[in-house]
Amino acid sequence: DIQMTQSPSSLSASVGDRVTITCRASQTINSYLNWYQQKPGKAPELLIYAESILQSGVPSRFSGRGSGTDFTLTISGLQPEDFATYYCQQSYSPPFTFGPGTKVDIK
Amino acid sequence: EVQLLESGGGLVQPGGSLRLSCVASGFPFNTYAMSWVRQAPGKGLEWVSGISGSGGSTFYADSVKGRFSISRDNSKNTLYLQMNRLRAEDTAVYYCAKTSVVVPSVMQGVWFAPWGQGTLVTVSS
Numbered sequence: 001d002i003q004m005t006q007s008p009s010s011l012s013a014s015v016g017d018r019v020t021i022t023c024r025a026s027q028t029i030n031s032y033l034n035w036y037q038q039k040p041g042k043a044p045e046l047l048i049y050a051e052s053i054l055q056s057g058v059p060s061r062f063s064g065r066g067s068g069t070d071f072t073l074t075i076s077g078l079q080p081e082d083f084a085t086y087y088c089q090q091s092y093s094p095p096f097t098f099g100p101g102t103k104v105d106i107k
Numbered sequence: 108e109v110q111l112l113e114s115g116g117g118l119v120q121p122g123g124s125l126r127l128s129c130v131a132s133g134f135p136f137n138t139y140a141m142s143w144v145r146q147a148p149g150k151g152l153e154w155v156s157g158i159s160g161s162g163g164s165t166f167y168a169d170s171v172k173g174r175f176s177i178s179r180d181n182s183k184n185t186l187y188l189q190m191n192r193l194r195a196e197d198t199a200v201y202y203c204a205k206t207s208v209v210v211p212s213v214m215q216g217v218w219f220a221p222w223g224q225g226t227l228v229t230v231s232s
Contacts, residue, residue, distance in 0.1 A: 032209075032215065032216050034218045034219075036152075038152075043202055043221075043223065043224055044144075044152065044202075044219075045221070046219060046220035046221075049207075049218035050216065055220060089152070089154075089218075091215065091217040092215060092216075093213075093214075094154075094168075095154055095167075095169065096157075096217060098151055098153065098154065100151050101151050101152075
């Protein structure tokens with residue numbers, strides 16, 4: 001199975017900050033990498049699929065890049081509604097493993 | 108608007124069985140793969156199982172293979188997860204998710220959107 005890691009596991013940031021979360025796969029997954037946002041008590045929501053394609057309705061301050069094994073999610077200009085937990089997920093082959101999550105909270 | 112509504116969760120004893128349902132609306136159900144993803148209390152996300160639009164191909168996580176069975180009834184726009192021989196570690200919120208697939212033949216390049224609101228399964232004596 002492909003293992004996914006994320007760093008950091010948590011971070012504190014202020015509104016307006018630029019935030020970058022890193023995700024690494026245990027083997028190459030080409031660009032088959034997705035990002036989700038989850039707020040407490042809610043279902044996850046897709047932000048980015050296929051490494052860099054923004055899901056419809058997602059603000060353009062979210063961006064993704066990378067390939068192979070190393071990927072990043074960047075939030076350019078953190079907004080109050082962005083405080084949440086973020087998960088990466090590989091879609092190269094089943095089982096479709098998720099990273100352990102990165103919690104972004106208010107500094 | 109796409110809507111997914113799960114049901115069937117509850118309290119069950121170890122070794123017991125439960126069947127989850129997910130009723131879909133707002134999209135051509137039979138043309139989309141579907142998946143189940145779970146989240147144990149306070150933990151991260153774990154993909155459980157996926158099924159092709161026709162129902163002809165199914166996929167499972169190793170942790171549930173041989174115990175869980177995914178199926179769908181396209182005439183009822185409903186996805187199912189039959190869970191047998193349940194264990195304490197199966198305790199989680201179970202989400203169904205509409206699944207887009209780039210390469211359906213090998214279930215490659217998938218993403219989950221949207222997700223249902225989830226149904227809680229608690230396995231305890």
